[in-house]
Amino acid sequence: xxxxxxxxxxxxWELRHQVMAPNRPFDSIKLAKDEMxxxxxxxxxxxxxxxxxxxxxxxxxxFRKFATEISEQGKGYGSILLSYIIEESIxxxxxxxxxxxxxxxxxxxxxxxxxxxxxxxxxxxxEYIKMQRDL
Numbered sequence: 001x002x003x004x005x006x007x008x009x010x011x012x013w014e015l016r017h018q019v020m021a022p023n024r025p026f027d028s029i030k031l032a033k034d035e036m037x038x039x040x041x042x043x044x045x046x047x048x049x050x051x052x053x054x055x056x057x058x059x060x061x062x063f064r065k066f067a068t069e070i071s072e073q074g075k076g077y078g079s080i081l082l083s084y085i086i087e088e089s090i091x092x093x094x095x096x097x098x099x100x101x102x103x104x105x106x107x108x109x110x111x112x113x114x115x116x117x118x119x120x121x122x123x124x125x126x127e128y129i130k131m132q133r134d135l
Contacts, residue, residue: 002077004084007041009034012051012065019067024124031064038088042068042081050077052085059095066099082112090135098132106131 009031016029031037033055042050050068054061063085068078089097101109103120109131118130 001045002080003043004040004081005043007039007048007051009037009039009053011041011048012039012053012067015048015051015069016065016067019070020065021124029065037064040081040084040088042077042084044072044077050081052081054085054088056089056092056094059093061089061092061094061097063097063099078108079111086112086133086135094135096132097135098130100128101131103127103129 012034013026013029017026021028031053034053037053037055039051039053041048049072050066052066053064055064063082066078066082068081086097097114098117099109099114101114104127106116106129112133114131114133116129117132120127120129122128
């Protein structure tokens with residue numbers, strides 16, 4: 001059974017680290033403004049398998065640190081969680097939702113009507129691009 005619920009920032013850290021930066025120090029996946037965000041987890045049979053953090057400022061929102069357990073990737077769980085975040089953003093009167101996406105995920109975000117709105121850049125040997133969607 002799948003369930004999405006709000007969680008604490010600290011509950012996202014282990015999965016973020018395992019998926020996004022396993023070879024970097026654990027604290028590298030913590031955000032300075034983590035306590036200001038809304039954090040959501042997708043649970044499969046009571047096991048946390050996907051996390052995302054949403055930061056709303058006025059009518060703009062950025063989602064960050066979107067991670068799905070490696071063994072559960074490619075099964076649609078990230079799509080379920082992103083759809084939930086889009087709906088949550090609409091409920092919070094967000095007009096513009098954006099993220100800094102890894103280039104390897106470009107086509108994933110395009111399926112959700114996100115558009116590339118920047119040049120690419122490198123960070124920690126990973127290529128990124130800003131993607132956004134009007135709501």
